[in-house]
Amino acid sequence: MSAIRFEEVFLKFPGVSHPAVNGCTCKIEAGQLVVILGPSGCGKTTLLKMVNRLYEPTSGRIYLDGTDIQKIQVTQLRRQMGYVIQQSGLFPHMTVAENIAVVPKLLGWSRVQYQARVDELLMLVELSPQEYRDRYPAQLSGGQQQRVGLARALAGDPKVMLMDEPFGAIDAITRQTLQDEILRLQRQLKKTILFVSHDVEEALRLADKIMILQKGQIVQFDTPLNILTRPANPFIYELMGADDRVRQLSLLRVETAMASVSPDYQPQNEHTIGRYDNLRQALSVLLRTGAQKLTVLDGEDVVGILTLEQIRDSARMEVNR
Numbered sequence: 063m064s065a066i067r068f069e070e071v072f073l074k075f076p077g078v079s080h081p082a083v084n085g086c087t088c089k090i091e092a093g094q095l096v097v098i099l100g101p102s103g104c105g106k107t108t109l110l111k112m113v114n115r116l117y118e119p120t121s122g123r124i125y126l127d128g129t130d131i132q133k134i135q136v137t138q139l140r141r142q143m144g145y146v147i148q149q150s151g152l153f154p155h156m157t158v159a160e161n162i163a164v165v166p167k168l169l170g171w172s173r174v175q176y177q178a179r180v181d182e183l184l185m186l187v188e189l190s191p192q193e194y195r196d197r198y199p200a201q202l203s204g205g206q207q208q209r210v211g212l213a214r215a216l217a218g219d220p221k222v223m224l225m226d227e228p229f230g231a232i233d234a235i236t237r238q239t240l241q242d243e244i245l246r247l248q249r250q251l252k253k254t255i256l257f258v259s260h261d262v263e264e265a266l267r268l269a270d271k272i273m274i275l276q277k278g279q280i281v282q283f284d285t286p287l288n289i290l291t292r293p294a295n296p297f298i299y300e301l302m303g304a305d306d307r308v309r310q311l312s313l314l315r316v317e318t319a320m321a322s323v324s325p326d327y328q329p330q331n332e333h334t335i336g337r338y339d340n341l342r343q344a345l346s347v348l349l350r351t352g353a354q355k356l357t358v359l360d361g362e363d364v365v366g367i368l369t370l371e372q373i374r375d376s377a378r379m380e381v382n383r
């Protein structure tokens with residue numbers, strides 16, 4: 063896990079009048095999944111590419127765990143960062159196994175070690191090693207290619223994952239499955255993830271925090287709940303399509319609105335909901351059962367309680383218009 067800090071980061075491409083990234087300052091906490099969201103051309107990809115030094119800022123600094131990335135050798139920096147892009151970027155002449163093994167081989171792992179790692183990663187992204195190990199990228203569907211791209215990016219066990227619209231070219235249903243995969247992997251692996259998207263629903267489903275960019279500037283950096291209920295300006299209000307309350311509820315996880323409880327909390331009724339279920343499901347349970355509150359579970363463990371008031375507050379707008 064690793065923290066990333068941007069300090070007054072600015073980038074102007076030569077010959078372009080306006081800066082692509084204009085004075086970005088913010089801190090990404092270790093282990094968080096941050097979605098960078100904004101309209102086309104607002105600077106999302108440029109900001110991401112500065113983190114692994116594919117682009118260098120014109121001014122400002124970026125820190126990885128407190129160290130200025132300028133002071134880290136580029137190859138060493140990139141080994142700590144998995145990178146997933148929209149067209150998967152797989153080498154077409156290499157098999158799936160060879161693609162995934164690229165970084166472990168660079169790191170000098172033995173054949174036995176990297177072969178085991180390839181199978182482990184294929185299982186992690188839910189592709190059967192026996193079936194897929196020896197295929198070529200052209201023999202995979204788009205969604206499967208992205209899974210392999212993800213496995214390859216995870217191969218060297220990087221602290222940070224940079225994901226640039228990884229599901230942008232995938233059909234809606236497969237995209238949702240892949241989003242669920244990312245959430246499952248993230249609960250398991252706890253990487254620091256920077257994820258570029260221009261899809262609002264994707265951002266709401268995935269993010270611990272959403273960074274909204276407009277013309278190269280960060281206009282809001284906050285939790286999905288706060289972005290929806292307290293958009294910083296009318297642009298964000300419009301961007302989030304925040305009028306639709308029911309849709310909002312179906313996109314927000316129960317854990318975003320619940321009140322946490324101590325481990326010795328005794329539930330007052332038998333009505334429960336999962337912390338990763340959404341608020342719309344929670345609302346249905348409350349209305350169906352007439353319960354005052356739901357006990358929120360993470361597996362077997364009680365982690366919180368959720369009331370109708372908390373759900374209602376989640377959908378209440380406070381917009382400065």
Ligand SMILES: Nc1ncnc2c1ncn2[C@@H]1O[C@H](COP(=O)(O)OP(=O)(O)OP(=O)(O)O)[C@@H](O)[C@H]1O
Pocket residue numbers: 075076078081082100101102103104105106107108109260
């Ligand atoms: N190599 C480059 N040279 C000159 N200008 C560039 C270059 N790369 C990006 N830009 C410009 O910088 C701005 C930000 O581009 P960027 O690709 O970061 O946007 P984005 O938010 O990722 O867009 P999209 O969602 O369309 O991918 C745009 O105006 C773009 O035209």
